[in-house]
Amino acid sequence: xxxxxxxxxxxxxxxxxxxxxxxxxxxxxxxxxxxxxxxxxxxxxxxxxxxxxxxxxxxxxxxxxxxxxxxxxxxxxxxxxxxxxxxxxxxxxxxxxxxxxxxxxxxxxxxxxxxxxxxxxxxxxxxxxxxxxxxxxxxxxxxxxxxxxxxxxxxxxxxxxxxxxxxxxxxxxxxxxxxxxxxxxxxxxxxxxxxxxxxxxxxxxxxxxxxxxxxxxxxxxxxxxxxxxxxxxxxxxxxxxxxxxxxxxxxxxxxxxxxxxxxxxxxxxxxxxxxxxxxxxxx
Numbered sequence: 427x428x429x430x431x432x433x434x435x436x437x438x439x440x441x442x443x444x445x446x447x448x449x450x451x452x453x454x455x456x457x458x459x460x461x462x463x464x465x466x467x468x469x470x471x472x473x474x475x476x477x478x479x480x481x482x483x484x485x486x487x488x489x490x491x492x493x494x495x496x497x498x499x500x501x502x503x504x505x506x507x508x509x510x511x512x513x514x515x516x517x518x519x520x521x522x523x524x525x526x527x528x529x530x531x532x533x534x535x536x537x538x539x540x541x542x543x544x545x546x547x548x549x550x551x552x553x554x555x556x557x558x559x560x561x562x563x564x565x566x567x568x569x570x571x572x573x574x575x576x577x578x579x580x581x582x583x584x585x586x587x588x589x590x591x592x593x594x595x596x597x598x599x600x601x602x603x604x605x606x607x608x609x610x611x612x613x614x615x616x617x618x619x620x621x622x623x624x625x626x627x628x629x630x631x632x633x634x635x636x637x638x639x640x641x642x643x644x645x646x647x648x649x650x651x652x653x654x655x656x657x658x659x660x661x662x663x664x665x666x667x668x669x670x671x672x673x674x675x676x677x678x679x680x681x682x683x684x685x686x687x688x689x690x691x692x693x694x695x696x697x698x699x700x701x702x703x704x705x706x707x708x709x
Contacts, residue, residue: 458512458580458607459512459538459540459541459548459549459553459580460512460513461513461514461515461538461540461541461542461548462513462514462515462541462542463515463540463541463542463543465515465517465542465543466514466517466518467517467518468492468517469492469494469520469524472521472524474494474495474524474527475494475495475497475527476492476493476494476495477492477493477495478490478491478492479491479492479493479534479563481559481560481563482559483539483546483552483555483556483559484555484559485552485555487539487544487545487546487552487556488544488545488546489536489537489538489539489544489545489556489559489560490537490542490543490544491516491534491535491536491537491560492516492520492534492535493532493533493534494508494520494523494524494526494527494532494533494534494535495527495532496526496527496528496529496530496531496532497527497528497530498530499530499532500529500530500531501571503529503530503531503532503572503702503703504531504571504572504573504574504596504597504702505531505532505533505534505564505568505571505572505573505574506523506526506531506532506533506534506574506575506576506702507533507534507536507557507560507561507564507573507574507575507576507595508520508523508533508534508535508536508576508577508581509536509557509575509576509577509578509580509581509582509584509585509588510522510535510536510537510541510577510578510579510580510581511578511579511580511581511582511602511686512579512580514541515537515541515542516535516536516537516541516542517542519535519578519581520535522578522686522689523535523576523689525689525695529699531702532568534560534564536556536557536560538553538556538557538584539552539553539556544556550607550635550636551635551636553584554584554587554588554636557584557585557587557588558588558591558594561573561575561588561594561595562594572596572597573595573596573597574595574596574597574598574599574702575588575589575594575595575597575598575599576599576600576601576698577599577600577601577603578601578602578686579601579602579603579604579659579660579685579686580604582600582601582602582603582604582638583600583603583604583607583636583638585598585599585600585603586598586600586603586638586641586642586645586668587636587638587641589645589647589649590641590642590644590645591644595647596647596648597647597648597649597701597702597705598645598647598648598649598650599649599650599652599698599701599702600638600649600650600651600652600668601651601652601653601681601686601688602652602653602654602657602659602660602665602681602685602686603638603651603653603660603664603665603668604638604660604664604665604668605637605638605639605664605665605667605668606637606638606639606640607636607637638668639664639667639668639671640671642668642669642671642672643671643672643673645672645673645676646673648675648677648701648705648706649672649676649677650676650677650678650679650697650698650701650707650708651665651668651669651672651676651677651678651679652665652678652679652680652681652688652694652698653665653666653669653680653681654680654681654682654683654684654685654687654688655680656682656683656684656687657681657684657685658684658685659684659685660685677701677706677707677708679694679697679708681694682694696708
């Protein structure tokens, strides 16, 4: 449910040499994704009703998601597209947002290509295309409803990119976003010893086309960004940089707890729900 510097370093160390010689710089983004295909559990274990959803991305890759169904549906609430963080899949990450079904929210929890039951290999821009197709599919299933994207960590970066697309979503909630792909690589490698520093210079070859900080200025929907000063995976400073790049009117919430730990706290849940209900910054 979080970036694992040791594993990222090993993957970088073993793959960078061959990848640099044999493929484009864009393919290096595959090194930032750490998918798991095996489900650990399903939502019914926690008393949440769900439905398996299947659709295809633009290139024909078959994608899987869960429709997490509310106990008592509330059609006045936005429908939620949930984008999880790096590593594992929706079977673990969706624990962060199961509580939303208790309040009447319909949630679509997507596994990007290569994650869970979704086919393909996780790399950009394919992952972002998966997110865009999921948003379009979810909107078509809920005509006339407000569509909000809620992303955590890597999912927050994807959510900012999605919200930067015209008419893709109506609201954005992003928790613990990094500022850019190269930035998060350098933050991880800086803690990884000698091998990390040997690979460090190659992070400058990674394209910045999808960096949240660069995309943030294009977001013209109500937005709430959150980050905890206690986050030891993605530096707090990076989350602030994304927020400060947003157009005027974006909302900021000082989160608490460890990486993507906001929803462990009742007041943080209330903060997000208030924003989703009103579309304005909570007091």
